Structures are given as structure tokens and as C-alpha cells.
Amino acid sequence: MCSGRIDLKFILRAFSNGMDGVFIGGCRLNECNYVTHGNYHALTMVLLCRRIMEHIGLNPERLRLEFMSSSDGIRFAALASDFSKKVKELGPFGKSEGIDADELKSKLEAVTKLIPYIKMAKREKLESRLENKEEYDGFFTNDEIEKLFSEVPSYYIDPEKCQACMICSRRCPVEAIEGGKNRIHVIEQDKCIKCGTCFEACPPRFGAVKKISGEPVPPPIPEQERTIVRKSKKKEAP
Ligand code: SF4
Numbered sequence: 001m002c003s004g005r006i007d008l009k010f011i012l013r014a015f016s017n018g019m020d021g022v023f024i025g026g027c028r029l030n031e032c033n034y035v036t037h038g039n040y041h042a043l044t045m046v047l048l049c050r051r052i053m054e055h056i057g058l059n060p061e062r063l064r065l066e067f068m069s070s071s072d073g074i075r076f077a078a079l080a081s082d083f084s085k086k087v088k089e090l091g092p093f094g095k096s097e098g099i100d101a102d103e104l105k106s107k108l109e110a111v112t113k114l115i116p117y118i119k120m121a122k123r124e125k126l127e128s129r130l131e132n133k134e135e136y137d138g139f140f141t142n143d144e145i146e147k148l149f150s151e152v153p154s155y156y157i158d159p160e161k162c163q164a165c166m167i168c169s170r171r172c173p174v175e176a177i178e179g180g181k182n183r184i185h186v187i188e189q190d191k192c193i194k195c196g197t198c199f200e201a202c203p204p205r206f207g208a209v210k211k212i213s214g215e216p217v218p219p220p221i222p223e224q225e226r227t228i229v230r231k232s233k234k235k236e237a238p
């Protein structure tokens with residue numbers, strides 16, 4: 001398949017499944033048959049992933065991207081052999097970096113959960129076409145990735161403002177919003193992948209979804225206080 005289809009998720013899944021190294025072979029740059037030039041996308045995605053690996057204490061040499069054409073069999077064999085040799089030198093994934101298995105698992109899970117946020121935050125850069133190798137190294141910096149992770153937002157629904165219109169819960173891609181008709185909606189923080197869809201979707205006249213950065217998320221409103229009693233219903237009550 002096209003290297004442009006490679007997602008951060010695929011790479012992290014391979015590592016989570018115990019691979020010691022991931023090798024991606026893409027078509028030569030500027031030789032793509034399509035206007036999309038997906039191999040440029042693969043390049044920025046891999047550069048980003050390598051920096052993220054560094055950020056969580058993993059050796060970025062475990063991930064390699066090389067460009068070649070379908071007639072480059074000898075080149076492919078040589079690169080694959082070289083990469084295998086390198087991965088053997090590096091040793092077992094995580095263990096060689098001094099990270100124990102449980103810590104490694106939780107780090108990979110935490111990053112995987114943030115993929116939608118990372119891709120949105122870095123969308124413009126991920127779409128760049130890097131024309132020369134000199135640009136590769138400094139394209140994503142360690143400081144930038146540090147900042148990216150320190151600024152991870154949380155989303156919270158203000159119970160005073162929620163009108164239970166259900167738009168956010170219908171649009172949430174991971175069903176992280178609890179709600180229903182006449183029920184104040186609540187975000188389940190453990191399920192939320194920080195995509196920001198609810199923030200964008202909540203009608204401005206309600207403005208109930210808050211984006212929170214650098215401070216704790218208020219506790220959810222208790223279950224028994226979530227029912228909204230509409231004014232018309234109040235009048236009908238005996
Ligand atoms: S940010 Fe909102 S829409 Fe996105 S996953 Fe979290 S709760 Fe769902």
C-alpha cells in the first residue's frame with residue numbers, strides 16, 4: 001500500500017505488539033503516480049514519530065523510512081539487512097532503553113490515545129513537502145514536542161450551560177460523552193481522545209464545552225443532578 005497511508009497509530013501498534021524496529025519503504029520522492037504525493041506525508045509522519053519516541057525515552061533509530069522504486073530490489077535487500085543489523089545492535093525494545101514493560105505499555109497507550117490531538121495540532125507541518133534532507137533533522141524539535149505534550153487540553157461541559165441538545169454526544173467519535181434527552185451531558189475523561197469535536201460542535205448560543213489547559217478538570221456533576229427540568233414542564237407540575 002501507499003506509504004502515505006502510514007499512520008502514527010500503525011507504527012505505535014507495531015511497537016506495542018513487541019516489534020523491536022519498524023521499517024517503512026516508500027516510493028521515491030517526486031515519483032508518486034498521484035497528485036497526493038503520499039510519500040511526503042509518510043516522511044513528516046515518521047519525523048514526528050521519531051521525535052515522539054525520543055520524548056518517551058525510546059531510541060528513534062528503531063524507526064526508519066527509506067524511499068525506493070519497485071525496481072530497486074537490490075537496494076531494498078541491502079537497506080532491510082542494514083536495518084535488521086541495526087535493530088539487533090539496539091536490542092529488545094524498551095528493555096535496552098531501561099524502561100520496564102509496564103511503564104513502556106502505559107507510555108505507548110498514553111501516546112496512542114493522543115494521536116488525534118497530535119495530528120490536529122501538527123496538521124500544517126504534517127502536510128509539508130520537505131525537499132532536502134537538511135530540513136529533516138530540525139523539522140520537529142524536542143522543545144516543540146515537549147510543548148505539545150505539556151499543552152494537551154481537556155474538554156469539560158459546564159453543567160450550568162448545557163442544554164442537552166445532544167449534538168456533541170452524537171459527534172463524539174469515541175462515545176466519550178454521557179447524556180441523553182433532557183440530561184446534562186458529561187465527558188468521560190478516561191475515554192476522551194482530545195479531538196476537540198465537541199468544542200467545535202456545541203452551538204455558540206450555548207457555549208457549554210470548555211477547553212481547559214494547565215489546570216485540573218472540575219469533577220463531573222453527580223448523576224442525580226443531571227436531569228434538566230424545562231420551564232414549561234415546571235408550570236405543568238401540580
Ligand atoms: S474532545 Fe469531545 S468529541 Fe473529542 S473525544 Fe473528547 S469528548 Fe469526544
Ligand code: SF4
Nearest residue numbers: 162163165166168202
Ligand atoms: S452540544 Fe453543548 S449544549 Fe448540546 S448537549 Fe453538548 S454540551 Fe450540551
